[in-house]
Amino acid sequence: MESRFRVLFLVLPMIALTLSGCAATKSLFGRGDKSAPPPAELPQGQVIEPEVERRKVKEPKIDTEDFEIGAFVGVLSIEDFGSDFVYGARIAYHVTEGFFVEGTAGQTKAGLTSFEILSGGAPLLSDSDRQYTYYNLNLGYNILPGEVFIGEGRAYNNALYLIGGLGSTRFAGDDRFTVNFGVGYRFLFNDSVAFHFDFRDHLYDIDLLGEEKTTHNLEAHVGVTMFF
Amino acid sequence: MSERNITTILSTSRSIKSAFLTLLVVLTQAISAGVVQADEYKTVAVADPYLEMRTGPGRGYPIFHIIDRGETVQVLAQRTDWYKVRGPDGKEGWVDRAQMEQTLQPDGETTRFAQANQQDFTDAKWEAGLVAGDFGGANIISVYGGYSLNPNVSIEVWGSQILGNFSNGWMGSVNVVHETWPDWRISPFFTLGTGVIHTSPKSTIIQGEDRTDQIAHVGAGFRVYATRRFVLRAEYKSYVVFTSRDDNEEVEEWKAGFAFFF
Numbered sequence: 001m002e003s004r005f006r007v008l009f010l011v012l013p014m015i016a017l018t019l020s021g022c023a024a025t026k027s028l029f030g031r032g033d034k035s036a037p038p039p040a041e042l043p044q045g046q047v048i049e050p051e052v053e054r055r056k057v058k059e060p061k062i063d064t065e066d067f068e069i070g071a072f073v074g075v076l077s078i079e080d081f082g083s084d085f086v087y088g089a090r091i092a093y094h095v096t097e098g099f100f101v102e103g104t105a106g107q108t109k110a111g112l113t114s115f116e117i118l119s120g121g122a123p124l125l126s127d128s129d130r131q132y133t134y135y136n137l138n139l140g141y142n143i144l145p146g147e148v149f150i151g152e153g154r155a156y157n158n159a160l161y162l163i164g165g166l167g168s169t170r171f172a173g174d175d176r177f178t179v180n181f182g183v184g185y186r187f188l189f190n191d192s193v194a195f196h197f198d199f200r201d202h203l204y205d206i207d208l209l210g211e212e213k214t215t216h217n218l219e220a221h222v223g224v225t226m227f228f
Numbered sequence: 229m230s231e232r233n234i235t236t237i238l239s240t241s242r243s244i245k246s247a248f249l250t251l252l253v254v255l256t257q258a259i260s261a262g263v264v265q266a267d268e269y270k271t272v273a274v275a276d277p278y279l280e281m282r283t284g285p286g287r288g289y290p291i292f293h294i295i296d297r298g299e300t301v302q303v304l305a306q307r308t309d310w311y312k313v314r315g316p317d318g319k320e321g322w323v324d325r326a327q328m329e330q331t332l333q334p335d336g337e338t339t340r341f342a343q344a345n346q347q348d349f350t351d352a353k354w355e356a357g358l359v360a361g362d363f364g365g366a367n368i369i370s371v372y373g374g375y376s377l378n379p380n381v382s383i384e385v386w387g388s389q390i391l392g393n394f395s396n397g398w399m400g401s402v403n404v405v406h407e408t409w410p411d412w413r414i415s416p417f418f419t420l421g422t423g424v425i426h427t428s429p430k431s432t433i434i435q436g437e438d439r440t441d442q443i444a445h446v447g448a449g450f451r452v453y454a455t456r457r458f459v460l461r462a463e464y465k466s467y468v469v470f471t472s473r474d475d476n477e478e479v480e481e482w483k484a485g486f487a488f489f490f
Contacts, residue, residue, distance in 0.1 A: 059333075060268040064306045095488055096456050097286045097308045101358070137358045137371065139486065145286050157284040166360050166369050168389050173431035177367040177391035188284075191305070191312060227307070 065192065065227040068092040072106070072196065074221025078132060078171070080209065082111030086219060098142055102163065105135040106219075110171065113209075124208070129173045134202065136167025136180050148187070157188040169204055169217075176204040182219075196223040269302040269314070272331035272339050279331070281321025285310035293319050301331075309343065309456075349453040349489065350379050350410045357487025359461060364479035366392030368399075372487075379410040386423070395436070397427035401443065407451070417463075419447045425469055442470045447481075457488040 069091045076086035088106025095101065110130040116123055140163035147155045164181035182200035189195060202217040274297050282289040285307045293315065295301055301313040301323075309325045328341045344352075355374040362368065370388040377383065381404065388399040401423025407415050422444045429436035449463025462484040469477040 060270045062270055062303050062306045062311070066307060093488070094308050095458060097310065099458070101486075101488070137369070142286075145284070145288060147283060147289065155283065157289070168369065168391060175389070175391055175396045177369075191307075 066094045068094065068100075068194065068225045068227050070194075070196070070223050070225030072198070072221040072223030074198070074219060074223075076106070076108045076132070076202075076217060076219040076221075078108070078110045078217050079215035080113045081130075082113075084108045084111055086221060088221075090223065090225065092140070092225070097145075100140045100142070100161075102138045102140055102165075103135070104138065104167075105133070106221075107131070107133045125172055129171075132169065132171045134167060134169040134178060136165050136178065136202075138163050138165030138180070140164075140184070142186075157191075159186045160184070161186065163198075163200075169202060172206070172208050176206060178202050178204040192227045194225045194227070196221075196225060198223065269304055271300050271302050272328070272333060273300045274298060274330075275332045275338075276327065276330045279313075279323055279327055281313065281315070281319065281323060282310075283321060285312070285322045287324070289322065293321055303328075311341070344457045344489070346413060346453050348457075349413075349451075349459065350415075352376065352489035355382070355459065355487050355489040357459065357461060357485055359463070359483040359485025359487075361481065361483030361485075363388075363390050363392075363481045366390050366395075368481065368483065370483065370485075374405065380407055381405070382407075384419075384421075386421075390425075390427070393430075395427050395429045397425060399423060399425040399443065401445070403445075413453050415451045415453075417449055417451060419445075419449070419463070419465070421445055421447075425467075439471070441472070444468050444470070445481075451487075454486075457490060459487040459489060461485055461487050 069089075071087070071089045073085070073087045075083050077083040086106050086108035088104060090102055090104045092100050092102040110125070110132050113124060140161045142159040142161045144160035146158060148158050149155050161184050162181075163184055164179075167178045167180060169176045169178040180200050180202045182198060184196055184198040187195045187197075198219070198221050200219045202219065203214055204217075205212055205214050207213075274295050277297055278294040279301065280291045281293040281295065283292050295313075295315045299316050301315050303311050303313055304320065305312040307322075310322045311325070311328050312320060313323050314320045325341050325343055328339065331339045333339050353376050355376070356372065357374075358369075358371050360367070360369045368388050368390050370386055372384050372386040374382045374384040384403040384405055386399070386401045386403065388401075390397045390399060401421045403419045403421030405417050405419045407417045409415055422442070424440055425443050426438070426440045428438040445465045445467040447463055447465030449461065452460040452462075454460050463482075465481045465483075467479040467481060469479060471477055
């Protein structure tokens with residue numbers, strides 16, 4: 001304990017020392033050279049001052065469309081608790097033509113377990129504890145990009161992607177560390193609107209029914225996204 | 229279940245609903261913006277013998293059209309390393325960066341289409357990432373955003389969710405990060421920070437109560453330039469939790485993940 005503090009307080013002055021010695025920190029504290037060059041003198045004997053007005057060229061910026069935002073609806077099957085309607089939103093950033101990162105959040109409501117239906121007894125969970133919300137942060141890879149044809153005259157870009165990541169699920173009154181992976185299909189209606197078909201498996205540990213076990217919660221959804 | 233849990237869940241569901249609505253508004257605005265903004269595009273002239281237009285933003289898409297030397301194209305959009313251009317005949321297609329680099333601006337200068345490289349890894353101002361790992365035996369998921377004051381020093385804001393067997397919680401912190409050799413591909417860093425941690429025992433645990441405590445930490449790690457805008461990151465942090473009890477708690481954390489700079 002004490003030694004850890006000693007390390008902490010030793011590291012502090014060390015960093016301060018490195019910072020102060022570091023040339024790059026000059027600009028941090030506003031001590032960099034800022035003196036402007038002296039104004040150019042007019043050449044002697046010049047009578048007419050040339051009035052060349054420079055045409056200002058304002059370069060239009062290129063619109064980057066690396067982000068994708070959208071919503072989805074589908075079915076989520078909660079292990080032991082039946083399947084129900086799920087809806088949510090997603091945002092993705094395309095880092096390269098292959099890789100993208102994605103954040104997803106969704107919500108559904110758990111049904112009754114078979115035991116609850118058969119026994120007709122007291123429910124295992126209160127209504128609010130049946131709310132199932134999740135978020136996850138994923139890394140995806142477009143494994144099969146390409147074109148699909150509808151009829152003779154229409155071609156659409158599409159991609160099959162693998163995706164997986166980490167997140168958290170709130171269900172039965174607790175947040176649970178959740179791993180998810182799956183496969184998705186992106187169909188680009190045009191260069192900025194896409195349709196998604198996704199299959200995911202959400203895995204987390206739960207000890208609600210007596211013993212701790214890993215549950216698989218399968219989700220299938222369709223979504224629409226916009227690139228911007 | 230405690231009253232607290234019920235209210236939190238209700239509020240979560242409400243916040244998701246409102247997020248959903250906001251998203252719809254953003255979507256409709258994006259659509260209308262796409263319709264309105266059709267005025268000015270960057271125009272470049274083809275200097276190579278020809279410019280190849282593909283049907284999609286990827287190396288595998290077929291080349292369906294070419295534009296000859298001397299003709300001009302409008303750059304409509306960019307997606308990763310691909311540019312959507314419109315030719316003089318109105319045809320639209322995707323051109324890769326290497327070919328766009330060979331085009332000329334109206335003033336005759338070659339066009340610069342900056343590609344992220346290792347120099348940007350050193351110089352980039354902003355960075356955001358996702359890392360996960362072990363926080364004293366519990367799982368931890370963190371997102372962070374960083375701003376570089378200069379190549380050596382940056383400030384990072386972290387948000388983490390901690391998911392353990394007995395308790396859950398979240399943590400927010402502000403760090404100062406110092407990179408001694410920012411130009412190295414594998415760049416080591418030291419970090420120092422402070423923040424707050426909130427822990428609440430799991431609903432199956434009867435005893436215990438919610439706590440919010442201040443934390444301080446020191447740490448060290450590596451940032452590794454992978455490719456383009458991608459950075460891999462691994463780090464160790466040692467936390468001191470300033471509890472209201474007699475002893476402070478110490479927690480060790482190991483994390484790894486990825487980030488991208490922009």
